[in-house]
Amino acid sequence: MQHGKxxxxxxxxxxxxALYTLFVIWPFVQSIYYSLTDWSGLSPEFGxxxxxxxxxxxxxxxFWKSLQHSLTFAVVLPLxxxxxxxxxxxxxxxxxxxxxxxxxxxxxxxxxxxxxYFFPQVLSIVIVALLFQFAYNPNSGAINSxxxxxxxxxxxxxxxxxxxxxxxxxxxxLVWSTVGFFVVLFSAGMASIPRDFYEAALLDGANRFxxxxxxxxxxxxxxxxxxxxxxxxxxLGAESFAVVQIMTxxxxxxxxxxxxxxxxxxxxxKAFRDGQAAYATTIGVALLLVTLAFAAVVMKLGRRxxxxx
Amino acid sequence: MKTTDxxxxxxxxxxxxxxxxGPAVTKVAxxxxxKREGGVLNVFSHGVLIIWAIMVVMPLLWAVMTSFKTDRAIxxxxxxxxxALHFDNWSRAWTQAHMSEYFLNTIVVVGxxxxxxxxxxxxxxYVLARFEFPxxxxxxxxxxxxxxxxxxxxxxxxxxxxxxxxxVNTLHGLILVYIAYSLPFTVFFxxxxxxxxxxxxxxAAFIDGASHTRTFFQVMLPMARPGLISVGIFNFLGQWxxxxxxxxxxxxxxxxxxxxxxxxxxVSQGYKGDWSGLFxxxxxxxxxxxxxxxxxxxxxxxxxxxxxxx
Numbered sequence: 001m002q003h004g005k006x007x008x009x010x011x012x013x014x015x016x017x018a019l020y021t022l023f024v025i026w027p028f029v030q031s032i033y034y035s036l037t038d039w040s041g042l043s044p045e046f047g048x049x050x051x052x053x054x055x056x057x058x059x060x061x062x063f064w065k066s067l068q069h070s071l072t073f074a075v076v077l078p079l080x081x082x083x084x085x086x087x088x089x090x091x092x093x094x095x096x097x098x099x100x101x102x103x104x105x106x107x108x109x110x111x112x113x114x115x116x117y118f119f120p121q122v123l124s125i126v127i128v129a130l131l132f133q134f135a136y137n138p139n140s141g142a143i144n145s146x147x148x149x150x151x152x153x154x155x156x157x158x159x160x161x162x163x164x165x166x167x168x169x170x171x172x173x174l175v176w177s178t179v180g181f182f183v184v185l186f187s188a189g190m191a192s193i194p195r196d197f198y199e200a201a202l203l204d205g206a207n208r209f210x211x212x213x214x215x216x217x218x219x220x221x222x223x224x225x226x227x228x229x230x231x232x233x234x235x236l237g238a239e240s241f242a243v244v245q246i247m248t249x250x251x252x253x254x255x256x257x258x259x260x261x262x263x264x265x266x267x268x269x270k271a272f273r274d275g276q277a278a279y280a281t282t283i284g285v286a287l288l289l290v291t292l293a294f295a296a297v298v299m300k301l302g303r304r305x306x307x308x309x
Numbered sequence: 310m311k312t313t314d315x316x317x318x319x320x321x322x323x324x325x326x327x328x329x330x331g332p333a334v335t336k337v338a339x340x341x342x343x344k345r346e347g348g349v350l351n352v353f354s355h356g357v358l359i360i361w362a363i364m365v366v367m368p369l370l371w372a373v374m375t376s377f378k379t380d381r382a383i384x385x386x387x388x389x390x391x392x393a394l395h396f397d398n399w400s401r402a403w404t405q406a407h408m409s410e411y412f413l414n415t416i417v418v419v420g421x422x423x424x425x426x427x428x429x430x431x432x433x434x435y436v437l438a439r440f441e442f443p444x445x446x447x448x449x450x451x452x453x454x455x456x457x458x459x460x461x462x463x464x465x466x467x468x469x470x471x472x473x474x475x476x477v478n479t480l481h482g483l484i485l486v487y488i489a490y491s492l493p494f495t496v497f498f499x500x501x502x503x504x505x506x507x508x509x510x511x512x513a514a515f516i517d518g519a520s521h522t523r524t525f526f527q528v529m530l531p532m533a534r535p536g537l538i539s540v541g542i543f544n545f546l547g548q549w550x551x552x553x554x555x556x557x558x559x560x561x562x563x564x565x566x567x568x569x570x571x572x573x574x575x576v577s578q579g580y581k582g583d584w585s586g587l588f589x590x591x592x593x594x595x596x597x598x599x600x601x602x603x604x605x606x607x608x609x610x611x612x613x614x615x616x617x618x619x
Contacts, residue, residue, distance in 0.1 A: 016496075034466060117361065
């Protein structure tokens with residue numbers, strides 16, 4: 001198979017590689033270089049200023065806010081989403097009425113539930129954000145009018161307009177839109193666990209809860225861990241940008257009073273609103289470090305001996 | 310990340326219908342005790358599951374319902390059914406609010422980039438999976454490295470790269486960028502897939518005198534179809550729903566794609582007070598995707614969950 005092999009390899013790789021290098025790799029490399037300059041993005045001239053942008057980060061209060069909110073997202077969102085999804089997947093797979101001789105049984109209609117739970121995953125995050133923005137509307141939104149209707153008219157929060165609630169409102173939307181995906185993912189993992197394991201546990205007198213914690217969860221560990229990282233990267237990246245930028249108040253989102261600003265949105269605002277492209281890439285580099293650190297911590301904490309089955 | 314239980318043939322990731330009913334153990338062990346535990350748990354789990362199902366479906370149904378109401382009714386009684394089906398909301402959104410143009414732009418961009426992604430992605434993946442050459446590993450990791458970096462970091466310089474090439478605010482520029490940013494996952498997924506295909510068929514074709522290129526297009530690509538479908542669905546939804554890239558790189562009002570258009574609609578209809586038109590637009594964007602999902606449910610789930618096992 002040597003004949004013309006290298007010509008073929010080069011011929012097949014050149015276009016994808018050129019496109020990928022030009023639009024992905026090259027901008028990444030450039031952004032690290034730009035973070036050491038005073039480039040505004042508006043004019044082609046700029047000078048090299050060393051680590052000035054990085055020292056500026058330390059004094060930038062809004063940057064610290066965005067970092068704090070992004071870290072909150074990266075810790076809270078995977079915890080809530082993965083935890084809740086595991087709970088629902090557990091209910092789907094073991095909550096069934098006990099059938100003859102079955103150790104654990106799935107509920108009736110579990111495939112129906114899975115179809116419904118997956119709905120938000122196929123919808124654009126934009127649609128989800130706009131729907132919830134309207135639901136959160138303090139005057140005539142669905143949530144406050146529901147509260148009125150059930151006799152809780154005295155509780156009419158300002159939701160996205162309240163600096164103390166806005167961030168939570170945003171997180172609720174992200175949880176709502178991602179839980180179903182993980183339910184389906186974990187259910188598939190649970191279904192691939194051999195049934196004799198449950199049989200054996202049952203003979204030893206274990207009940208459903210014990211089997212979940214002693215059999216299902218350990219065997220599902222790899223899936224849970226990758227789901228955890230997946231959710232964290234999503235919470236640090238484009239998804240949180242879209243939800244915050246669309247839903248929250250203020251020009252380009254992040255309000256009220258920067259109470260919902262997250263790192264990717266701050267990068268966007270600095271680069272394309274304030275004309276501080278170099279400083280924006282500096283924030284971007286910080287975001288890259290946070291993302292890598294997050295993945296490293298999860299891998300480290302989640303390290304277990306791999307169970308083959 | 311998993312070694313044993315998920316071959317990358319999408320289908321395997323969906324539990325078989327039997328498995329969805331829960332692991333049904335054979336009649337060896339028949340527990341007589343704890344009969345009631347099962348009953349209570351069953352009621353509880355159905356309760357929880359139904360509540361969450363309602364919470365998922367409710368906002369969507371509410372949006373559909375609202376899209377048929379008058380603006381006055383939306384504000385005065387958000388939860389009541391519409392007094393009549395106001396289809397004029399829909400026609401207003403379709404024509405005046407430019408929804409038709411947004412749809413067309415999105416179809417052009419996603420169509421072009423999906424074909425490009427699958428073609429270029431499978432070419433690169435095939436070479437990386439089946440040929441030994443110096444630098445193979447390096448290129449592979451260069452490609453998949455792109456999966457874990459925050460896109461926003463590259464976007465600032467990317468904007469100016471594209472501006473210099475006169476690609477900003479053009480649909481073909483957006484297509485090229487979509488392809489470039491879809492390559493990491495596509496190459497990763499398809500490389501694994503091509504490795505699972507038997508080598509003997511390609512060798513036989515080659516011995517029969519087919520060139521490498523011909524072997525790829527006439528023998529390997531048809532064999533890789535299940536993998537192409539999975540990764541194609543994954544990319545289709547990702548590109549159809551893409552918001553970050555067009556927001557930065559495509560700000561020309563005439564070229565807006567659907568996701569941007571909806572945000573634009575929310576702003577402009579908000580000024581006009583035309584909320585019913587906005588909801589009609591939202592539902593219009595929502596229904597085709599939901600309908601396609603329900604029809605191709607198995608493939609969609611397989612395609613999307615494949616993305617998490619990276």
